Amino acid sequence: MTANGDIEQLRERVAEALLVLSSVGFGDTSVQLRVDVRSRHPLEAAFSSINELIMAFAAENEQSSAFRRELEGHLEVIEKQRAAIQELSTPIIELWEGVLCLPVVGVLDTVRSTEMTGVLLQAIVDKKARYAIIDITGIEVMDTRTVDHFMRMARAVRLLGAECALTGINPHIAQTVVQMGLDLTDIVTHRSLRDALSHYVRAHS
Amino acid sequence: MPRFVIRERLDVFEPRRLVRSAAAEVGFRHSACVELAIVVSELVSNVLKYGIAGTLEFERIEDPHSGLGVVIRATDIGPPFQNLELALKDGYDDRGPIDPGSMLRRGGFGTGLGAVLRLTDSFAVDYSIGSKTITVKRYVTRPRSTAGK
Numbered sequence: 335m336t337a338n339g340d341i342e343q344l345r346e347r348v349a350e351a352l353l354v355l356s357s358v359g360f361g362d363t364s365v366q367l368r369v370d371v372r373s374r375h376p377l378e379a380a381f382s383s384i385n386e387l388i389m390a391f392a393a394e395n396e397q398s399s400a401f402r403r404e405l406e407g408h409l410e411v412i413e414k415q416r417a418a419i420q421e422l423s424t425p426i427i428e429l430w431e432g433v434l435c436l437p438v439v440g441v442l443d444t445v446r447s448t449e450m451t452g453v454l455l456q457a458i459v460d461k462k463a464r465y466a467i468i469d470i471t472g473i474e475v476m477d478t479r480t481v482d483h484f485m486r487m488a489r490a491v492r493l494l495g496a497e498c499a500l501t502g503i504n505p506h507i508a509q510t511v512v513q514m515g516l517d518l519t520d521i522v523t524h525r526s527l528r529d530a531l532s533h534y535v536r537a538h539s
Numbered sequence: 540m541p542r543f544v545i546r547e548r549l550d551v552f553e554p555r556r557l558v559r560s561a562a563a564e565v566g567f568r569h570s571a572c573v574e575l576a577i578v579v580s581e582l583v584s585n586v587l588k589y590g591i592a593g594t595l596e597f598e599r600i601e602d603p604h605s606g607l608g609v610v611i612r613a614t615d616i617g618p619p620f621q622n623l624e625l626a627l628k629d630g631y632d633d634r635g636p637i638d639p640g641s642m643l644r645r646g647g648f649g650t651g652l653g654a655v656l657r658l659t660d661s662f663a664v665d666y667s668i669g670s671k672t673i674t675v676k677r678y679v680t681r682p683r684s685t686a687g688k
Contacts, residue, residue: 414549441555441573443580444647444654475573477654479629506570 347377351384363392424450426457432464433534435527439472447480451487458494465534466491469527471502478514481507488521499523499530540598545615551583554595558611565599565607566679574658575609575677581651582613582673588647589633590615590671600676605660608678619666627662629653 347368354365366388367381427435436454458466468484470476476484484500491498499522503511511518524530541561543554555576562572579595586593593615600610620626626633629650637649656662659675660682666672 411549414552418549418552441576441580443577443584444651445580445584448647475570475577477574477577477650477657479650479654479657483650 344377347381351381354388355384358388358391363388363395424453426453428461428463429467429531430465430534432462433467433531434458434461434463434465435467435469437469437472437527442473442476442480444477444480444483447483447487451483451490454487455490455494458491458496463496466496466498467501467524467527467530468498469501469530470507471504471527473502474504474506476507476510478510481510482514482516485511485516485518485521492520497522497534499533501525501527501530540596542594542596545583545586545593545595545613548583548587551580554583554597555579558597558609561597561599562609565609567609567677571677571679575611578611578655578658578675578677581655582611582675584647584651585655585673586613586615586617590617592616593670602678605676605678605682606680608660608676610674610676611659612672612674614670614672616670619671620664623664627652627656 351367354367357365366385369378369381369385371378424436427437429435434454434457436450438450454466454468457463468488470484488498488500501524503523524533541554541557543550545551558579559572559576562575563569567575579597583595586595593613595611595613597609597611600608602608620633622633625631625635630637631649655673655675659677661674661676663674664671665674
């Protein structure tokens with residue numbers, strides 16, 4: 335009778351343990367097995383070890399989710415930087431020997447247009463360029479001052495002894511230029527990058 | 540209202556992207572959406588250039604007189620403008636004219652706030668202790684007095 339009672343009790347304990355373990359399996363690591371410390375039954379020792387395991391698991395889990403959060407933060411930064419690099423970079427392409435092209439895309443603010451000037455002028459010196467094409471096909475809208483700045487940039491290129499052409503001016507920007515009354519007499523413009531390049535090739539062959 | 544923390548240059552992209560889509564939803568023409576992106580850019584640059592850090596927020600507004608539009612607020616932790624009128628002038632900051640030779644180093648030629656002024660319909664600065672807030676509004680239908688200024 336006592337043996338039967340023991341077995342019955344044992345069954346209950348094991349069922350309880352299975353329940354607890356299944357909640358751990360579902361991610362709830364706050365649960366613990368009931369342990370009777372006074373009892374010398376080997377089951378109690380096993381249960382205590384399981385409790386320790388659950389706690390260790392909880393700690394590991396906590397740490398790994400901290401890592402995951404950190405990693406997600408890093409990924410977010412990388413994503414931001416990728417977008418930034420794409421927008422901020424000022425690629426200067428050497429289309430032909432001595433012919434540089436600065437394609438301008440994206441949102442053009444004053445900080446960026448100033449940086450472009452620096453990069454373009456330096457590239458003209460470094461590559462001993464004779465012709466620079468600033469292609470603004472990718473720009474839809476500019477502030478009037480930025481348009482003015484581009485005209486100045488073209489003049490600065492000429493001071494360095496190179497020719498400069500502006501290409502891809504859209505109707506909206508053309509209107510801005512005219513409204514501002516900017517002097518265009520010494521600015522060379524072409525409809526497209528292709529036109530500018532063929533003009534250069536014809537003139538120098 | 541979307542609110543963005545500005546601590547470094549990279550922080551410009553998120554608000555700039557979102558202001559474009561928000562403006563499109565309000566009903567701005569495509570070119571006006573890009574102009575608002577430029578405004579956000581200039582305001583963020585300004586926060587970083589003259590303040591330590593700050594925030595930027597924008598939201599749709601509806602005004603009985605001027606109709607639908609967008610308000611943009613940029614707050615920076617920094618000193619007040621010494622001279623706002625000068626700061627708004629092209630080629631100047633709030634202390635005076637900018638030396639053309641320093642343009643590349645300082646990253647700009649003193650026309651950022653001027654651009655903000657041109658591309659918006661109202662411009663206001665509020666000061667509180669240790670910070671200043673620039674509030675600009677732009678309406679879908681620009682009031683006659685400001686359009687094309």
